[in-house]
Amino acid sequence: MIDELLRHNVVMYGKHVDVTSYTNGVRETLNPEGRAHPHVIWDYYSNGCSIRLLNPQYFIPSLHMLLATLQEYFGCLVGANAYLTPPNSQGFAPHYDDIEAFVYQVEGKKHWKVYKPRSVKERLPRYSSPNFSEEEVGTPVLDVILSPGDVLYFPRGFIHHAKTLPGEHSLHITISTYQKSSWCDLLEKVLPLSLKKACEMDVDFRKGLPIGYLQNAGFAHSKAFLRKELIQGLRTFVSKLEQYIDVDSAVDQMGIQFMHDSLPPVFTEDELKCSVYNGGLVMKENGTLENYVQPNFNTKIRLLRAYLCRFVQEDMKLENGAVERQMRLYYNVDNSREYHGEDLQFLLIPPDMIASVHFLICAYPSFVTVNDLPCKTNEEKVLYILMTFNHHLIFIVPT
Template sequence: MSAQANLGRHFPLIGPPVLDVTLEAGDLLYFPRGIIHQANSLEDAHSLHITVSCYQRNTWGDLLHKLVPRALDIAIEEDVMFRQGLPVDYLNYMGLANSDVDSQQRTVFLGRTMALMRRLMEQYLPTDAACDQLGKQFMHDSLPPFLTEGEKSCSIHGHGERWDPAGNAVRDHTEMEPDTMVKLIRKGCLRLITEDDVVRVYHNIENARVYHGREPQYIEISAELAPAVELLLHSYPEYVAVDSLPAETVEERLEIATILYDKGLLVTGEPLQNVHVDDTSSDEGEEEGDS
């Protein structure tokens, strides 16, 4: 099964192709981002080809799409200069019909526009927040990480509570300890974001294998626990003790570690030991029978 690949298809405004090649079954052709291509089956053969594209919508323009509208919202809210009214007669000297007219009013108007743009760029750009929004989008776009058997055995992916009907008890219950060593299962599997006045940890652990098969997945945490997530991000790929996470109390350190572990975002240095949890309802039933 052969196919003809044409890179830089000949269009009047583009020019002749830079490569015209016949691909045989099993061939792989790589070409850089931005190259226009077209695949055609040969006249005497049928073919099926798959195009895999990456690094999409990750340009400076995409960042500015996130950045500029938010910067304007902030500037309009905080700076009276952006809320002042336009000159009442600006339509008389601005617009396409007036673009070739040289007037002092037009010069002043354009100068004021440029001054506001400079002020916007210099004082109100929430660049980190805009990058976080792109990171949030990446969390939604990406597949869950592939885990090794070792990673599964040291994470919730290889453990998890279950009910044992034969023993009438909960099995595989595990608990974190202050000296438990932990790290993120992947640094690129989560994004710490502040939005809508709350702190959220967006992640891709529960993403569907079908593109956008689920809504964006996130955990809401208190602002006091955010520094612990930051430390885990900055420490990766090294392990850190739960007790070294920045939080006011040991209980809070165990809380954020347990939240992330239960969601599948943490891996421990060693598999956690199972804690046997008996079913108290069974004991209560026996006591009632004895009485």
């Protein structure tokens, strides 16, 4: 499959594929410039280098389906890399990652060693580590040979490295999730929003700092008594900040980021037939159009997936400096299978359709009828159905 992929697609070094080696304790990436041609890739491989496919789901539909399914469960980005390693070789130095990792052994065998985090600071890290030497990582907590069909899981912060056996290559896929999905990441959204709200609502947050505060604290300017007063003042403000916490807006920001990061969903053949992809108007050979979508009030509808869209209220600054409150429905159905291959997509929702958007999101996974939509008029119901259908957010069950 990798050979076919290289021959029939434009595969670029650094974007789709890496050539790596780990020899005598030295880890190297050996990528040439430009397009990866199969002869060059296999020449590297024959000389003991490992081949890493980046975003292999871009080329392999079945892997895209697996990742999209896991993404729907976890509610955060799920990615993948594939690793092809020649016999008696190692492609990477011991290291830990900032993701939860599921290693799926596909072909051959590989000898894995996994080590617990070396300190509290390295537990559940937010960033991946540099390369370690084997002397730095201690004694493994898991020493195992993976065979085809085996799955190995290790959390963020667990150091790991792997080597193939003499005479046997290895192909495995690493599924990754929970990158930048910690409480800390949510707090990074919550605190600026809460502080902005506190500054708007509470005059104490806008008062000037005390004269001389620069001389009360800092690396070379601490005065114990005055510094204590400054710390107490900050603690008072942090305590007051609690009442201004805006959880909903912070979670919406995480949701918008997820809409941009995530893979497009994968749909069944039956779902596609009822969606704008394979349903709706069809151009026939004689130039006539068939299959008009004409929902009636008993037509059943449903969002295609739970994590298909994110409905948020945002204050947008216009060119003239004015602020306009907009209701935006962000969605991921038009995302690329390549990470951030497309711009973030959204629909502006008019005020008379806000209640219907809420209704459909909250109703998932149940079906509702067009007549159930809380629109004021029948015309609004039809317009809403056509808008969401045309952007592949819902499917319409034929009656």
